[in-house]
Amino acid sequence: MTSPSVALSSYRDQHFRGSRHLQEHKLLSSCTLYVGNVSFYTTEEQLYELFGRAGDVKRIVMGLDKQRKTPCGFIFVEYFCREDAESCMRYINGTRLDDRIIRCDWDAGFVEGRQYGRGKTGGQVRDEYRTDYDPGRGGYGKIVAQKTVLPQA
Amino acid sequence: MSRRKFDEMSDYDSSRDRKRRRTDAVEIEDRLESLIIRVGEKSTSSLESNLEGLASVLEADINNYKSKILKILSDCAVTMPEKTTIYTTLVGLLNAKNYNFGGEFVDMMAKKLKEALKACMWRTARYVLRFFSDMVNCHVISTNSLLQLLHTLLDTARDDNSPQVRSDAYVYAVLSCLPWVGRELYEKKEQDLERLLKHIEIYIRKRTRKHVPGLRVWRSDRPHPQEEYLDCLWAQICKLRADMWQEKHIARPYVAFDSILCEALQHNIPPLTVPPHHPDNTYTFPWVVFRLFDYTDCPEGPVLPGAHSIERYLIEEHLHNILREHHTERKQCAAVLLDFPLKHKIPLEYMIVEVVLAELFHLPTPKYLEICFGSLLIELCKLQPATMPQVLAQAVELLYDRIDTMNVCCHDRFVSWFSYHLSNFQFKWSWDDWLDAAQLDPMHPRAKFIIEVLQRSMRLSYHQRIAEVVPEQFDCFVPAKPEHIFKYGAETAPEMEGGEVAQRLEACIRAKGNPTEVLQILRELPNPLRDGTEDEPSFNPLQVQIFTQVLLHLGSKSFSHSFAGITKFLKTSQNSCHPQLFEVLVGPNEEAQMVLLREMYEVWAKHQQMLVMLTDKLLRSHIASCATVANWIFSKEMQHDFTRSYIWEILHGTIRKMNKHVARLQKEVNEARERHSGRDSDDSSSDEEDSRPRPTEEEIERMEEKLEAVQADQKNLFLIIFQRFIMILSEHLVRCDTDGRDFNTHWYRWTIGRLQEIFMLHNTQVERYSQTLSTLLFTQDLDPHILDAFNQFVALRS
Numbered sequence: 001m002t003s004p005s006v007a008l009s010s011y012r013d014q015h016f017r018g019s020r021h022l023q024e025h026k027l028l029s030s031c032t033l034y035v036g037n038v039s040f041y042t043t044e045e046q047l048y049e050l051f052g053r054a055g056d057v058k059r060i061v062m063g064l065d066k067q068r069k070t071p072c073g074f075i076f077v078e079y080f081c082r083e084d085a086e087s088c089m090r091y092i093n094g095t096r097l098d099d100r101i102i103r104c105d106w107d108a109g110f111v112e113g114r115q116y117g118r119g120k121t122g123g124q125v126r127d128e129y130r131t132d133y134d135p136g137r138g139g140y141g142k143i144v145a146q147k148t149v150l151p152q153a
Numbered sequence: 154m155s156r157r158k159f160d161e162m163s164d165y166d167s168s169r170d171r172k173r174r175r176t177d178a179v180e181i182e183d184r185l186e187s188l189i190i191r192v193g194e195k196s197t198s199s200l201e202s203n204l205e206g207l208a209s210v211l212e213a214d215i216n217n218y219k220s221k222i223l224k225i226l227s228d229c230a231v232t233m234p235e236k237t238t239i240y241t242t243l244v245g246l247l248n249a250k251n252y253n254f255g256g257e258f259v260d261m262m263a264k265k266l267k268e269a270l271k272a273c274m275w276r277t278a279r280y281v282l283r284f285f286s287d288m289v290n291c292h293v294i295s296t297n298s299l300l301q302l303l304h305t306l307l308d309t310a311r312d313d314n315s316p317q318v319r320s321d322a323y324v325y326a327v328l329s330c331l332p333w334v335g336r337e338l339y340e341k342k343e344q345d346l347e348r349l350l351k352h353i354e355i356y357i358r359k360r361t362r363k364h365v366p367g368l369r370v371w372r373s374d375r376p377h378p379q380e381e382y383l384d385c386l387w388a389q390i391c392k393l394r395a396d397m398w399q400e401k402h403i404a405r406p407y408v409a410f411d412s413i414l415c416e417a418l419q420h421n422i423p424p425l426t427v428p429p430h431h432p433d434n435t436y437t438f439p440w441v442v443f444r445l446f447d448y449t450d451c452p453e454g455p456v457l458p459g460a461h462s463i464e465r466y467l468i469e470e471h472l473h474n475i476l477r478e479h480h481t482e483r484k485q486c487a488a489v490l491l492d493f494p495l496k497h498k499i500p501l502e503y504m505i506v507e508v509v510l511a512e513l514f515h516l517p518t519p520k521y522l523e524i525c526f527g528s529l530l531i532e533l534c535k536l537q538p539a540t541m542p543q544v545l546a547q548a549v550e551l552l553y554d555r556i557d558t559m560n561v562c563c564h565d566r567f568v569s570w571f572s573y574h575l576s577n578f579q580f581k582w583s584w585d586d587w588l589d590a591a592q593l594d595p596m597h598p599r600a601k602f603i604i605e606v607l608q609r610s611m612r613l614s615y616h617q618r619i620a621e622v623v624p625e626q627f628d629c630f631v632p633a634k635p636e637h638i639f640k641y642g643a644e645t646a647p648e649m650e651g652g653e654v655a656q657r658l659e660a661c662i663r664a665k666g667n668p669t670e671v672l673q674i675l676r677e678l679p680n681p682l683r684d685g686t687e688d689e690p691s692f693n694p695l696q697v698q699i700f701t702q703v704l705l706h707l708g709s710k711s712f713s714h715s716f717a718g719i720t721k722f723l724k725t726s727q728n729s730c731h732p733q734l735f736e737v738l739v740g741p742n743e744e745a746q747m748v749l750l751r752e753m754y755e756v757w758a759k760h761q762q763m764l765v766m767l768t769d770k771l772l773r774s775h776i777a778s779c780a781t782v783a784n785w786i787f788s789k790e791m792q793h794d795f796t797r798s799y800i801w802e803i804l805h806g807t808i809r810k811m812n813k814h815v816a817r818l819q820k821e822v823n824e825a826r827e828r829h830s831g832r833d834s835d836d837s838s839s840d841e842e843d844s845r846p847r848p849t850e851e852e853i854e855r856m857e858e859k860l861e862a863v864q865a866d867q868k869n870l871f872l873i874i875f876q877r878f879i880m881i882l883s884e885h886l887v888r889c890d891t892d893g894r895d896f897n898t899h900w901y902r903w904t905i906g907r908l909q910e911i912f913m914l915h916n917t918q919v920e921r922y923s924q925t926l927s928t929l930l931f932t933q934d935l936d937p938h939i940l941d942a943f944n945q946f947v948a949l950r951s
Contacts, residue, residue, distance in 0.1 A: 004482060046615070048766065053522070090482070
């Protein structure tokens, strides 16, 4: 009987090297989680403090803007064992970090290169298209920001 | 040819028929299971009519599906204790229609009880016993037969050769079924009931309570007594008895069917022999009932049942069961808790908060991760935003009020939970209510609480945020800015011994120098240990100091930077041609490791979290040993921080790593033995198992030797820690005695509390070395205050 909080989401990494079947197999046994909606200013220390409450953290990889190499609002958390990663899905997913509700999802495993945002301007794709103003994620979405003409003083 | 075809066809047909019959049968069984499991859930019809209907359906199918129905019913009896009366009614109705079925069910349940007792499944046994008791109300079992069973179970109380926890399990089971059957026994067998209660009373009086002090969340009984669980239930049963066994909580559907049920013939429970005590048996740890609220804390509305009312016991048990069943799904857990049946009759939020906090503070250890409770409370606040947050705030205020006598383990958990909770609510809190704490000694539990909460809150956010969110009277509590101190910076290095070398070392490593180049620079340093004789000192402390300072300074930007810096100088496949610097400079030399740890502390004294992370990294990389870390914690240099929580975070993390190591090796040895003997493993990875070659006898021996060596390390670690505790505590007691001072200082209470914490958090592992500990360290001549901590731990299993 699958437990809803640890079930796979519908997201599949389009850049994954391998079949859908292999990706699913990896997701079902993974100890790595993707965490989204993180503030650009959240530090590694904060991440270890929160995610360490679900179990011993093996490593944390900060997602970076591909051009600027600065945090762009997502991370990978890897635990030593699946059970701890599941605890993270059960108890940390959907709670707040830096006042933001963070979202955790299973990841097939960190591979060099996956720490970079895939948006055209270097950050995450979602930050290209969003229309709201989010001070924790660089303000307006990239496309909106480019279109906005700042009023003269 | 045609005849053969005919035969083939007929075979095909009959096998298809057989298959169809099998799937039909499975479908019917599934349907029956679903009907039975779901009876009592929300329905458009009344419970009585559902039970009546279901009983008829089952009776019709009894002949064909008897064993399946028996199994489903007996499973439901045990897995859904809150529906006990529903299922006993169902069984009662079936028994009235079919006496043999009733008898077979009773036999099945008796077997279940026997198996549960043998397997030490005490909760299951309790629920079977409860089911038996309620079956008396449904005329399925005779009162005499039940009384006989209860007496048999109580006879274990006479056995002096078994631990108290064993007879406790039986007495608790008997007491906990009385709310169901007490009234019936009182009406029909009053004298027998009194005799039963007398036996229990004698037992309760003669029990020892040595385990109790170590299990209390608060040392004080003010304002609410913290009672041991069996004492509490006994008091609740006595009150129920004083109320003529009238209880208002349990729904009893069988009352509506009394005219049918009383026509039924009753069965006797087959006689039971209680399985004897075996040293391998495990028993439930005793506990102390957590009491936070009483009825005066709740606003106008439904009244909170008193501490000794049986309703309080029944409702709390049900709430704990909901947690047990749903704790892995917090959204569902919160929903089920808030949908509690009879929720309008009780101040539900208060009872939920008390039960959740009871689990969070449970001693020796909570059943689930602390964050499980934290996230559940947040979920409850989300679902009930008008009431939950206020009740929780009220709970925090009460906990803070009573924190003076709170157990050290619980104080830590309170700090950890509260800072986590605040981090989900922008750290908004009525800090002004606690301003009086600023006047207190910083070691006072209240002051310490605020200091540690701010520390943990800072870890979850950042320094400036916390400094701004608290009133200025709390500036004394705000943690230091978590910065590092580098001894060999540009201004200070020239005055330091080896300062010039340090600067060159920094430049070398910054320029990505390899370990050989780094070692070359370090070799220029003199060795302060050289005493003019021929003897080569075992290590060079100046080399260790400077290397540590420079490395940590270069990695000071983040944890990752520090870890990467350390990893660079560990042995890897890439740099195997170079010397492994930590091995060369430090190696297994404990003194050298101590210098390293001390220097690390010098660099990062203001960043507690970094110290925790670095120590963890050093242990995992085998640069420092667990024993050295333990000795470092108790060393003179760390006395100043000795009562800070992070120190204990480090020590417990160290012990846990050692425990995990032992457990891992034990598992490998067990698996290897099983593969060697050719037994199939049950788990799904058996395909991978088969491809590996069977381990040889030699390989297993080597693994066992490795395991023994690590177990020796584990034992040594505990011995070191306990020995150091005894030393500093004895020193303190003796000094206070000679000075004529009261020994019961804040420092003393924190330290003895930390000693107790070692026993609590690691009780399973410490148990293994209990004998050694009592012979070598915790001997009778030890000061009774210190010996008490050990005795309380031993009492958990005696």
